[in-house]
Amino acid sequence: MLDSFGRSIEYLRLSITDRCNLRCRYCMPEEGVPPLAHADILSYEELLRVAGSCVALGLSKIRVTGGEPLVRRGVVDFIAQLAALPGAPEITLTTNGLLLAELAGPLKAAGLQRVNVSLDTLHPERFATLTRRDGLAQVLAGLAAAEAAELNPVKVNVIPLKGVNDDELLDFARLTLRHHWEVRFIEFMPISPDL
Numbered sequence: 209m210l211d212s213f214g215r216s217i218e219y220l221r222l223s224i225t226d227r228c229n230l231r232c233r234y235c236m237p238e239e240g241v242p243p244l245a246h247a248d249i250l251s252y253e254e255l256l257r258v259a260g261s262c263v264a265l266g267l268s269k270i271r272v273t274g275g276e277p278l279v280r281r282g283v284v285d286f287i288a289q290l291a292a293l294p295g296a297p298e299i300t301l302t303t304n305g306l307l308l309a310e311l312a313g314p315l316k317a318a319g320l321q322r323v324n325v326s327l328d329t330l331h332p333e334r335f336a337t338l339t340r341r342d343g344l345a346q347v348l349a350g351l352a353a354a355e356a357a358e359l360n361p362v363k364v365n366v367i368p369l370k371g372v373n374d375d376e377l378l379d380f381a382r383l384t385l386r387h388h389w390e391v392r393f394i395e396f397m398p399i400s401p402d403l
Protein backbone atom coordinates (compact mmCIF):
# COMPACT_ATOMS: atom_id res chain seq x y z
CA MET A 209 0.00 0.00 0.00
CA LEU A 210 1.44 3.39 -1.01
CA ASP A 211 0.50 6.91 0.08
CA SER A 212 0.05 9.74 -2.42
CA PHE A 213 3.83 10.43 -2.30
CA GLY A 214 4.65 6.85 -3.20
CA ARG A 215 5.81 5.94 0.30
CA SER A 216 5.14 2.41 1.49
CA ILE A 217 2.64 2.22 4.37
CA GLU A 218 3.55 -0.69 6.66
CA TYR A 219 2.33 0.38 10.08
CA LEU A 220 -1.17 0.52 11.57
CA ARG A 221 -2.09 2.06 14.91
CA LEU A 222 -5.23 0.54 16.33
CA SER A 223 -6.96 2.44 19.15
CA ILE A 224 -9.15 -0.07 20.96
CA THR A 225 -10.65 2.16 23.66
CA ASP A 226 -11.12 5.81 24.61
CA ARG A 227 -11.00 4.94 28.33
CA CYS A 228 -8.05 5.31 30.68
CA ASN A 229 -7.21 4.63 34.32
CA LEU A 230 -5.06 7.79 34.59
CA ARG A 231 -5.97 11.46 34.18
CA CYS A 232 -2.77 13.02 32.86
CA ARG A 233 -3.03 16.80 33.04
CA TYR A 234 -1.84 17.27 29.47
CA CYS A 235 -4.35 14.78 28.12
CA MET A 236 -7.72 15.07 29.80
CA PRO A 237 -9.64 16.93 32.52
CA GLU A 238 -9.86 15.61 36.07
CA GLU A 239 -13.33 14.18 35.54
CA GLY A 240 -12.20 12.39 32.39
CA VAL A 241 -13.93 12.65 29.05
CA PRO A 242 -17.46 11.33 28.48
CA PRO A 243 -16.94 7.68 27.49
CA LEU A 244 -18.28 6.52 24.18
CA ALA A 245 -21.09 3.98 24.29
CA HIS A 246 -20.06 0.40 23.51
CA ALA A 247 -22.19 0.58 20.38
CA ASP A 248 -20.09 3.52 19.16
CA ILE A 249 -16.70 1.79 19.30
CA LEU A 250 -15.56 -1.01 17.03
CA SER A 251 -15.98 -4.51 18.42
CA TYR A 252 -12.94 -6.82 18.50
CA GLU A 253 -14.41 -8.67 15.51
CA GLU A 254 -14.63 -5.42 13.54
CA LEU A 255 -11.11 -4.37 14.56
CA LEU A 256 -9.81 -7.76 13.44
CA ARG A 257 -11.51 -7.36 10.08
CA VAL A 258 -9.87 -3.94 9.59
CA ALA A 259 -6.47 -5.24 10.72
CA GLY A 260 -6.73 -8.35 8.55
CA SER A 261 -7.58 -6.25 5.48
CA CYS A 262 -4.64 -3.92 6.15
CA VAL A 263 -2.23 -6.85 6.58
CA ALA A 264 -3.53 -8.35 3.34
CA LEU A 265 -2.66 -5.01 1.67
CA GLY A 266 0.92 -5.22 2.94
CA LEU A 267 1.02 -3.76 6.43
CA SER A 268 3.48 -5.66 8.57
CA LYS A 269 3.24 -3.97 11.97
CA ILE A 270 0.26 -3.21 14.22
CA ARG A 271 0.50 -1.05 17.35
CA VAL A 272 -2.40 -1.37 19.78
CA THR A 273 -3.18 1.86 21.66
CA GLY A 274 -6.01 3.62 23.51
CA GLY A 275 -6.85 5.57 25.72
CA GLU A 276 -5.27 2.83 27.81
CA PRO A 277 -5.60 -0.42 25.85
CA LEU A 278 -5.11 -2.73 28.85
CA VAL A 279 -8.36 -1.54 30.48
CA ARG A 280 -10.45 -3.06 27.70
CA ARG A 281 -11.70 -6.48 28.73
CA GLY A 282 -10.48 -9.30 26.49
CA VAL A 283 -7.37 -7.50 25.30
CA VAL A 284 -5.10 -10.55 25.74
CA ASP A 285 -7.32 -12.72 23.54
CA PHE A 286 -7.52 -9.89 21.01
CA ILE A 287 -3.71 -9.69 20.84
CA ALA A 288 -3.61 -13.46 20.27
CA GLN A 289 -6.06 -13.09 17.38
CA LEU A 290 -4.06 -10.24 15.85
CA ALA A 291 -0.84 -12.24 16.12
CA ALA A 292 -2.52 -15.18 14.40
CA LEU A 293 -3.58 -13.16 11.33
CA PRO A 294 -2.31 -14.56 8.04
CA GLY A 295 0.94 -12.74 7.30
CA ALA A 296 1.96 -12.81 10.99
CA PRO A 297 2.24 -9.05 11.55
CA GLU A 298 4.48 -7.72 14.30
CA ILE A 299 2.26 -6.76 17.25
CA THR A 300 3.27 -4.02 19.68
CA LEU A 301 1.37 -2.06 22.31
CA THR A 302 1.55 1.36 23.97
CA THR A 303 0.43 1.49 27.61
CA ASN A 304 0.69 3.61 30.74
CA GLY A 305 1.95 0.45 32.46
CA LEU A 306 -0.50 0.39 35.39
CA LEU A 307 -1.82 -3.09 34.53
CA LEU A 308 1.34 -4.43 32.96
CA ALA A 309 2.64 -6.27 36.03
CA GLU A 310 -0.20 -8.79 35.79
CA LEU A 311 -0.57 -8.77 32.00
CA ALA A 312 2.99 -8.72 30.60
CA GLY A 313 3.39 -12.51 30.78
CA PRO A 314 -0.03 -13.36 29.28
CA LEU A 315 0.46 -10.72 26.56
CA LYS A 316 3.84 -12.17 25.62
CA ALA A 317 2.33 -15.65 25.52
CA ALA A 318 -0.46 -14.31 23.31
CA GLY A 319 2.05 -13.07 20.74
CA LEU A 320 2.83 -9.48 21.74
CA GLN A 321 6.39 -8.69 20.69
CA ARG A 322 7.19 -5.33 22.26
CA VAL A 323 5.73 -2.70 24.51
CA ASN A 324 6.05 1.07 24.88
CA VAL A 325 5.39 2.42 28.37
CA SER A 326 4.56 6.10 28.88
CA LEU A 327 6.16 7.45 32.06
CA ASP A 328 7.04 11.08 32.77
CA THR A 329 8.52 11.00 36.27
CA LEU A 330 10.32 8.72 38.69
CA HIS A 331 9.04 10.64 41.75
CA PRO A 332 5.84 9.24 43.32
CA GLU A 333 4.42 12.65 44.32
CA ARG A 334 5.08 14.11 40.88
CA PHE A 335 3.48 11.07 39.29
CA ALA A 336 0.38 11.62 41.44
CA THR A 337 0.30 15.32 40.52
CA LEU A 338 0.82 14.74 36.80
CA THR A 339 -1.59 11.83 36.41
CA ARG A 340 -3.99 12.66 39.27
CA ARG A 341 -3.56 9.06 40.45
CA ASP A 342 -1.10 7.15 42.65
CA GLY A 343 0.60 4.43 40.72
CA LEU A 344 4.30 4.93 40.09
CA ALA A 345 5.16 1.71 41.96
CA GLN A 346 2.67 -0.20 39.78
CA VAL A 347 4.16 1.22 36.60
CA LEU A 348 7.71 0.35 37.70
CA ALA A 349 6.52 -3.17 38.54
CA GLY A 350 4.95 -3.29 35.09
CA LEU A 351 8.22 -2.29 33.45
CA ALA A 352 10.06 -4.99 35.37
CA ALA A 353 7.42 -7.56 34.38
CA ALA A 354 7.71 -6.54 30.72
CA GLU A 355 11.46 -6.97 30.84
CA ALA A 356 11.11 -10.34 32.59
CA ALA A 357 8.59 -11.45 29.96
CA GLU A 358 11.16 -10.49 27.29
CA LEU A 359 9.01 -7.87 25.63
CA ASN A 360 12.37 -6.40 24.73
CA PRO A 361 13.55 -3.83 24.13
CA VAL A 362 10.99 -2.22 26.44
CA LYS A 363 10.61 1.38 25.33
CA VAL A 364 9.95 4.10 27.90
CA ASN A 365 8.32 7.20 26.43
CA VAL A 366 9.01 10.35 28.45
CA ILE A 367 7.51 13.78 27.72
CA PRO A 368 9.96 16.41 29.03
CA LEU A 369 8.03 19.30 30.59
CA LYS A 370 9.79 22.51 31.48
CA GLY A 371 9.78 23.13 35.23
CA VAL A 372 7.96 19.86 35.86
CA ASN A 373 10.30 16.94 35.12
CA ASP A 374 13.19 18.47 33.18
CA ASP A 375 15.48 17.76 36.16
CA GLU A 376 14.91 14.02 35.66
CA LEU A 377 16.17 13.53 32.14
CA LEU A 378 19.53 12.10 33.21
CA ASP A 379 17.82 9.84 35.75
CA PHE A 380 15.72 8.44 32.93
CA ALA A 381 18.75 8.04 30.67
CA ARG A 382 20.59 6.21 33.47
CA LEU A 383 17.86 3.55 33.55
CA THR A 384 19.22 2.22 30.27
CA LEU A 385 22.49 1.29 32.04
CA ARG A 386 20.66 -1.10 34.36
CA HIS A 387 17.83 -2.34 32.18
CA HIS A 388 17.21 -3.60 28.67
CA TRP A 389 15.09 -0.50 28.07
CA GLU A 390 15.16 2.25 25.48
CA VAL A 391 14.26 5.68 26.86
CA ARG A 392 12.80 8.11 24.33
CA PHE A 393 12.03 11.78 24.91
CA ILE A 394 8.82 12.71 23.09
CA GLU A 395 7.63 16.17 22.07
CA PHE A 396 4.88 17.63 24.23
CA MET A 397 1.62 18.19 22.37
CA PRO A 398 -0.68 20.39 24.46
CA ILE A 399 -4.23 19.15 24.13
CA SER A 400 -5.53 19.99 27.61
CA PRO A 401 -5.70 23.42 29.27
CA ASP A 402 -4.73 21.85 32.61
CA LEU A 403 -0.96 22.00 32.10
Ligand code: SF4
Nearest residue numbers: 228230232235275304
Ligand atom coordinates in the same frame (compact mmCIF):
# COMPACT_ATOMS: atom_id res chain seq x y z
S1 SF4 B 1 -2.16 7.51 30.23
FE1 SF4 B 1 -2.30 8.28 28.12
S2 SF4 B 1 -4.47 8.18 27.60
FE2 SF4 B 1 -4.32 7.99 29.83
S3 SF4 B 1 -4.62 10.08 30.60
FE3 SF4 B 1 -2.40 9.72 30.39
S4 SF4 B 1 -1.86 10.47 28.35
FE4 SF4 B 1 -4.09 10.23 28.42
